[in-house]
Amino acid sequence: MSIHGYILIEAAVGTAQRVGESILALKHPDARVLSVDTVTGPYDVIVRLEADDLDRLGRCITQGIQRVEGVTKTNTCLSVSLG
Amino acid sequence: MSIHGYILIEAAVGTAQRVGESILALKHPDARVLSVDTVTGPYDVIVRLEADDLDRLGRCITQGIQRVEGVTKTNTCLSVSLG
Amino acid sequence: MSIHGYILIEAAVGTAQRVGESILALKHPDARVLSVDTVTGPYDVIVRLEADDLDRLGRCITQGIQRVEGVTKTNTCLSVSLG
Amino acid sequence: MSIHGYILIEAAVGTAQRVGESILALKHPDARVLSVDTVTGPYDVIVRLEADDLDRLGRCITQGIQRVEGVTKTNTCLSVSLG
Amino acid sequence: MSIHGYILIEAAVGTAQRVGESILALKHPDARVLSVDTVTGPYDVIVRLEADDLDRLGRCITQGIQRVEGVTKTNTCLSVSLG
Amino acid sequence: MSIHGYILIEAAVGTAQRVGESILALKHPDARVLSVDTVTGPYDVIVRLEADDLDRLGRCITQGIQRVEGVTKTNTCLSVSLG
Amino acid sequence: MSIHGYILIEAAVGTAQRVGESILALKHPDARVLSVDTVTGPYDVIVRLEADDLDRLGRCITQGIQRVEGVTKTNTCLSVSLG
Amino acid sequence: MSIHGYILIEAAVGTAQRVGESILALKHPDARVLSVDTVTGPYDVIVRLEADDLDRLGRCITQGIQRVEGVTKTNTCLSVSLG
Amino acid sequence: MSIHGYILIEAAVGTAQRVGESILALKHPDARVLSVDTVTGPYDVIVRLEADDLDRLGRCITQGIQRVEGVTKTNTCLSVSLG
Amino acid sequence: MSIHGYILIEAAVGTAQRVGESILALKHPDARVLSVDTVTGPYDVIVRLEADDLDRLGRCITQGIQRVEGVTKTNTCLSVSLG
Numbered sequence: 001m002s003i004h005g006y007i008l009i010e011a012a013v014g015t016a017q018r019v020g021e022s023i024l025a026l027k028h029p030d031a032r033v034l035s036v037d038t039v040t041g042p043y044d045v046i047v048r049l050e051a052d053d054l055d056r057l058g059r060c061i062t063q064g065i066q067r068v069e070g071v072t073k074t075n076t077c078l079s080v081s082l083g
Numbered sequence: 084m085s086i087h088g089y090i091l092i093e094a095a096v097g098t099a100q101r102v103g104e105s106i107l108a109l110k111h112p113d114a115r116v117l118s119v120d121t122v123t124g125p126y127d128v129i130v131r132l133e134a135d136d137l138d139r140l141g142r143c144i145t146q147g148i149q150r151v152e153g154v155t156k157t158n159t160c161l162s163v164s165l166g
Numbered sequence: 167m168s169i170h171g172y173i174l175i176e177a178a179v180g181t182a183q184r185v186g187e188s189i190l191a192l193k194h195p196d197a198r199v200l201s202v203d204t205v206t207g208p209y210d211v212i213v214r215l216e217a218d219d220l221d222r223l224g225r226c227i228t229q230g231i232q233r234v235e236g237v238t239k240t241n242t243c244l245s246v247s248l249g
Numbered sequence: 250m251s252i253h254g255y256i257l258i259e260a261a262v263g264t265a266q267r268v269g270e271s272i273l274a275l276k277h278p279d280a281r282v283l284s285v286d287t288v289t290g291p292y293d294v295i296v297r298l299e300a301d302d303l304d305r306l307g308r309c310i311t312q313g314i315q316r317v318e319g320v321t322k323t324n325t326c327l328s329v330s331l332g
Numbered sequence: 333m334s335i336h337g338y339i340l341i342e343a344a345v346g347t348a349q350r351v352g353e354s355i356l357a358l359k360h361p362d363a364r365v366l367s368v369d370t371v372t373g374p375y376d377v378i379v380r381l382e383a384d385d386l387d388r389l390g391r392c393i394t395q396g397i398q399r400v401e402g403v404t405k406t407n408t409c410l411s412v413s414l415g
Numbered sequence: 416m417s418i419h420g421y422i423l424i425e426a427a428v429g430t431a432q433r434v435g436e437s438i439l440a441l442k443h444p445d446a447r448v449l450s451v452d453t454v455t456g457p458y459d460v461i462v463r464l465e466a467d468d469l470d471r472l473g474r475c476i477t478q479g480i481q482r483v484e485g486v487t488k489t490n491t492c493l494s495v496s497l498g
Numbered sequence: 499m500s501i502h503g504y505i506l507i508e509a510a511v512g513t514a515q516r517v518g519e520s521i522l523a524l525k526h527p528d529a530r531v532l533s534v535d536t537v538t539g540p541y542d543v544i545v546r547l548e549a550d551d552l553d554r555l556g557r558c559i560t561q562g563i564q565r566v567e568g569v570t571k572t573n574t575c576l577s578v579s580l581g
Numbered sequence: 582m583s584i585h586g587y588i589l590i591e592a593a594v595g596t597a598q599r600v601g602e603s604i605l606a607l608k609h610p611d612a613r614v615l616s617v618d619t620v621t622g623p624y625d626v627i628v629r630l631e632a633d634d635l636d637r638l639g640r641c642i643t644q645g646i647q648r649v650e651g652v653t654k655t656n657t658c659l660s661v662s663l664g
Numbered sequence: 665m666s667i668h669g670y671i672l673i674e675a676a677v678g679t680a681q682r683v684g685e686s687i688l689a690l691k692h693p694d695a696r697v698l699s700v701d702t703v704t705g706p707y708d709v710i711v712r713l714e715a716d717d718l719d720r721l722g723r724c725i726t727q728g729i730q731r732v733e734g735v736t737k738t739n740t741c742l743s744v745s746l747g
Numbered sequence: 748m749s750i751h752g753y754i755l756i757e758a759a760v761g762t763a764q765r766v767g768e769s770i771l772a773l774k775h776p777d778a779r780v781l782s783v784d785t786v787t788g789p790y791d792v793i794v795r796l797e798a799d800d801l802d803r804l805g806r807c808i809t810q811g812i813q814r815v816e817g818v819t820k821t822n823t824c825l826s827v828s829l830g
Contacts, residue, residue, distance in 0.1 A: 003220055006122065006129055008091070008160075013322060014315040017165040039089065040307060040325040041160035041373060046089055054169055054220065058246025058704065066678040073677060076704040077091075077124035078244065080224025082100040086303055096239060097232040123224065123242040124705060137252055137303060141329025141372060149346040156345060159372040161327065163307025172703065172710055174672070174741075179654060180647040183746040205670065206639065206657040207741035207788065212670055243672075243705035248681040255371065255378055257340070257409075262488065263481040266414040288338065289473065289491040290409035290539065295338055326340075326373035331349040335469055386418055386469065390495025390538065398512040405511065408538040410493065412473025421537065421544055423506070423575075428820060429813040432580040454504065455805065455823040456575035456622065461504055492506075492539035497515040501801055552750055552801065556621060556827025564595040571594065574621040576825065578805025584718055587786065587793055589755070589824075598829040620753065622824035627753055635667055635718065639744025658755075658788035659742065661722025663764040722787065730761040737760060740787040 003057050004034075004050045007065060008075040011044040015070030020045050022068045031060035043075075054078075086140050087117075087133045090148060091158040094127040098153030103128045105151045114143035126158075137161075169223050170200075170216045173231060174241040177210040181236030186211050188234045197226035209241075220244075252306050253283075253299045256314060257324040260293040264319030269294050271317045280309035292324075303327075335389050336366075336382045339397060340407040343376040347402030352377045354400045363392035375407075386410075418472050419449075419465045422480060423490040426459040430485030435460045437483045446475035458490075469493075501555050502532075502548045505563060506573040509542040513568030518543045520566045529558035541573075552576075584638050585615075585631045588646060589656040592625040596651030601626045603649045612641035624656075635659075667721050668698075668714045671729060672739040675708040679734030684709045686732045695724035707739075718742075750804050751781075751797045754812060755822040758791040762817030767792045769815045778807035790822075801825075 011019045020038045023045065031051035039046050047065065051057035057078075066074055094102045103121045106128065114134035122129050130148065134140035140161075149157055177185040186204045189211065197217035205212050213231065217223035223244075232240055260268045269287045272294065280300035288295050296314065300306035306327075315323055343351045352370045355377065363383035371378050379397065383389035389410075398406055426434045435453045438460065446466035454461050462480065466472035472493075481489055509517040518536045521543065529549035537544050545563065549555035555576075564572055592600045601619045604626065612632035620627050628646065632638035638659075647655055675683045684702045687709065695715035703710050711729065715721035721742075730738055758766045767785045770792065778798035786793050794812065798804035804825075813821055 004120075006089075006120070013320060014311065016311045016315075020165065037087075037089070037160075037162040038165050038307065038311070039160035039162055040303075040310075040327065042158055043160055046160055046162075054244060054704075055247040058702065059248050061704075062246075062248055062678065062680045062702070066680075071677060075125055077120075077122035077126055077129060078220060078704065079120040079122055079129075080228075081221040082103065082121050082225050082228055096237060097228065099228045099232075121224065121228070123220075123227075123244065137327060137372075138330040141370065142331050144372075145329075145331055145346065145348045145370070149348075154345060161303060161372065163311075164304040165308050165311055170701075172670075172701070179652060180643065182643045182647075186746065203668075203670070203741075203743040204639065204643070204746050205741035205743055206635075206642075206659065208739055209741055212741055212743075241706055243701075243703035243707055243710060245701040245703055245710075248684065248702050253369075255338075255369070262486060263477065265477045265481075269414065286336075286338070286409075286411040287414050287473065287477070288409035288411055289469075289476075289493065291407055292409055295409055295411075324374055326369075326371035326375055326378060328369040328371055328378075331352070331370050386493060386538075387496040390536065391497050393538075394495075394497055394512065394514045394536070398514075403511060410469060410538065412477075413470040414474050414477055419535075421504075421535070428818060429809065431809045431813075435580065452502075452504070452575075452577040453580050453805065453809070454575035454577055455801075455808075455825065457506075457573055458575055461575060461577075490540055492535075492537035492541055492544060494535040494537055494544075497518065497536050552621075552825060553828040556619065557829050559621075560595065560597045560619070560827075560829055564597075569594060576621065576801060578809075579802040580806050580809055585784075587753075587784070601829065618751075618753070618824075618826040619829050620824035620826055623822055624824055627824060627826075635742060636745040640746050643744075643746055656789055658784075658786035658790055658793060659718060659722075660784040660786055660793075661726075662719040663723050663726055663767065663785050718787075722785065725787075726761065726763045726785070730763075735760060742787065 002050055002052055003054055005057060005076055005078040007047040007049060008043040009045040009071055010073040011070045012072055016044040019068055019070040023047055023065055026064050028060045028064040030056035085133055085135055086137055088159055088161040090130040090132055091126040092128040092154055093156040094153045095155055099127040102151055102153040106130055106148055109147050111143045111147040113139035168216055168218055169220055171242055171244040173213040173215055174209040175211040175237055176239040177236045178238055182210040185234055185236040189213055189231060192230050194226045194230040196222035251299055251301055252303050254325055254327040256296040256298060257292040258294040258320055259322040260319045261321055265293040268317055268319040272296055272314055275313050277309045277313040279305035334382055334384055335386050337408055337410040339379040339381055340375040341377040341403055342405040343402045344404055348376040351400055351402040355379055355397060358396050360392045360396040362388035417465055417467055418469055420472060420491055420493040422462040422464060423458040424460040424486055425488040426485045427487055431459040434483055434485040438462055438480060441479050443475045443479040445471035500548055500550055501552055503574055503576040505545040505547055506541040507543040507569055508571040509568045510570055514542040517566055517568040521545055521563060524562050526558045526562040528554035583631055583633055584635055586657055586659040588628040588630055589624040590626040590652055591654040592651045593653055597625040600649055600651040604628055604646060607645050609641045609645040611637035666714055666716055667718055669721060669740055669742040671711040671713055672707040673709040673735055674737040675734045676736055680708040683732055683734040687711055687729055690728050692724045692728040694720035749797055749799055750801055752823055752825040754794040754796060755790040756792040756818055757820040758817045759819055763791040766815055766817040770794055770812055773811050775807045775811040777803035
């Protein structure tokens with residue numbers, strides 16, 4: 001059963017586009033980047049990630065996304081099926 | 084050219100599932116609900132919306148989503164292509 | 167592979183003990199309560215939960231813990247092995 | 250159908266006037282600057298922008314306004330007709 | 333010399349449209365409503381006001397706008413010419 | 416008709432006295448400094464300013480007070496007669 | 499040696515004028531109200547108080563000003579001479 | 582070895598004195614009230630408590646102080662000897 | 665009677681794993697590290713600590729954990745038995 | 748009549764002990780340091796100060812305590828007798 005999450009990213013002023021492109025180009029063995037959107041609002045970039053388990057998703061965030069230049073903070077929202 | 088956004092929703096404690104289901108069942112003429120996820124993290128529900136223009140998207144948020152019982156605050160992040 | 171998380175709970179003033187006891191007594195089919203501590207600091211009660219997958223953990227939080235009287239806000243921190 | 254928004258800008262202390270002048274002088278191909286006001290209150294400069302679509306408006310903000318020296322944060326409020 | 337300001341309004345969830353319409357319909361002797369926009373972002377409605385002096389502008393805000401049903405908070409940004 | 420306001424100033428730790436003295440010594444053509452108090456509480460210095468109009472007051476704040484070394488943030492409260 | 503302070507008051511939406519008038523009419527034996535201003539900005543009313551000592555000033559705030567209808571929060575800034 | 586802490590209390594507007602008196606009159610078997618001060622600043626009342634161990638101190642806070650009418654929030658700072 | 669607490673740690677972006685490993689490797693004479701989890705959510709690492717008394721626990725936090733490179737803030741929640 | 752206050756101090760991560768010791772060693776002519784505690788919770792060090800009047804207390808804070816290396820913010824709570 002795979003895991004799916006939204007990573008809400010704050011970026012240094014003026015870097016949103018470059019951060020978005022860097023994450024799109026990210027090849028991380030642990031997770032699949034489903035989409036990357038630069039956005040208006042309280043965040044600068046929203047990424048949808050999918051991985052086989054939570055540990056892999058976490059590694060992709062802390063060792064992949066958080067190391068992209070310009071990223072200042074990530075907020076993770078994991079999808080939970082309550083049905 | 085259509086518009087696409089993320090609606091980050093805060094819900095009253097204990098209502099996340101019901102809010103998610105109500106939004107999924109929402110038939111609003113102005114916008115298409117692409118996905119609804121109940122999530123962990125600073126928000127309770129994340130909705131992806133698509134509409135033909137910003138006014139329609141706005142109407143779906145203020146007259147559709149914000150009137151769902153249990154919704155206490157919505158934060159809108161509109162996707163912007165910077166390419 | 168099971169999932170393990172910390173639920174940081176804010177409770178109505180004067181209800182910490184009762185909230186702690188109610189959660190300890192909670193029999194939720196989806197998750198195991200590993201420990202419940204009433205604490206000093208920015209939160210009132212910290213719960214460690216374990217479940218077989220994220221969906222079950224989420225259901226225990228939104229349909230179990232969040233419905234305990236006195237709980238005003240829950241913050242979920244999911245353990246991620248980065249090793 | 251054009252898009253119209255308010256950009257609420259926070260500037261480094263002592264730079265409001267220069268930021269306002271730089272934005273007024275900004276010639277960005279994607280959007281029209283309708284007005285620039287230095288203001289009292291929680292923000293330092295308020296800009297009204299108009300563009301043919303959201304993507305152009307977004308590019309003007311992230312690649313034009315956010316790169317003006319002294320700008321530390323931008324908050325975008327897009328006008329929505331709910332009529 | 334007249335005074336011009338932006339009133340950034342937070343409204344109760346689900347009331348943005350009605351608040352906007354009520355302010356548009358406001359006939360206050362002390363100030364002229366230049367525009368009213370319902371918006372996405374951290375505020376719900378943005379009003380541009382003009383008055384002959386600050387006292388009249390203040391009266392229109394506290395005795396006109398703040399008494400509109402649904403308005404929960406107003407933030408005033410007065411335009412200042414630094415030229 | 417003159418304008419009168421309170422400037423609530425946050426200063427770098429340990430600089431309150433020097434900031435207060437610098438503002439007291441400020442000779443700005445656009446506004447009169449009515450009083451300067453170093454204070455306890457959420458702010459470090461409170462200044463009362465008077466000017467002939469809002470533009471002059473604004474210039475004194477952004478080009479005078481905000482350029483004093485040690486000032487990190489100013490919050491302006493303009494007096495409004497509602498009588 | 500007397501004590502002098504600024505009381506920064508937040509008032510319920512729409513009550514600033516009435517709060518200001520009530521405080522102006524306040525006859526409290528322990529302190530002298532030097533001025534009352536309804537203001538724009540993060541606060542609604544600013545009061546300058548003077549008393550013979552801190553205890554009297556405190557009593558005027560907690561037993562006088564804080565009991566005025568519409569007052570939701572008071573922030574006290576006491577003037578300190580660092581000379 | 583006894584434990585000593587500061588309880589920083591926020592009280593409903595206008596209740597500081599009554600809260601202070603109620604805590605002073607509190608006879609809780611688990612802890613000794615060393616001092617109670619009504620204060621200016623971000624808190625309304627500061628209490629110094631001493632108990633034989635952390636559990637007793639915690640019980641005095643949650644079952645004694647937090648149940649005093651008018652108390653809206655308590656923040657506990659436990660003294661730690663780092664020598 | 666020993667003392668047990670949760671240390672909720674915020675770390676510099678991109679350092680969560682290294683902070684977690686450094687704390688796990690910490691040999692502090694005053695306290696026992698019961699567990700270290702890198703986590704999703706408002707914190708980056710959660711540590712459970714046990715010590716013989718509060719002073720020893722405090723020393724381990726301020727002289728051990730807070731000196732680990734990458735740690736930017738620690739929040740301590742001490743377990744209290746209210747039974 | 749003397750004045751008595753609590754100074755709630757935030758210190759740079761890892762410096763609490765040194766800040767506490769420096770304040771204890773502080774010989775300031777204007778005020779008496781009654782106690783210095785390094786603490787858990789939202790602050791790092793709590794100091795109780797006493798002085799002959801508010802000005803002296805203020806000088807000890809801004810010219811003594813705020814200049815201690817590691818101090819990043821001070822919050823002053825002055826004791827007020829409401830009896």
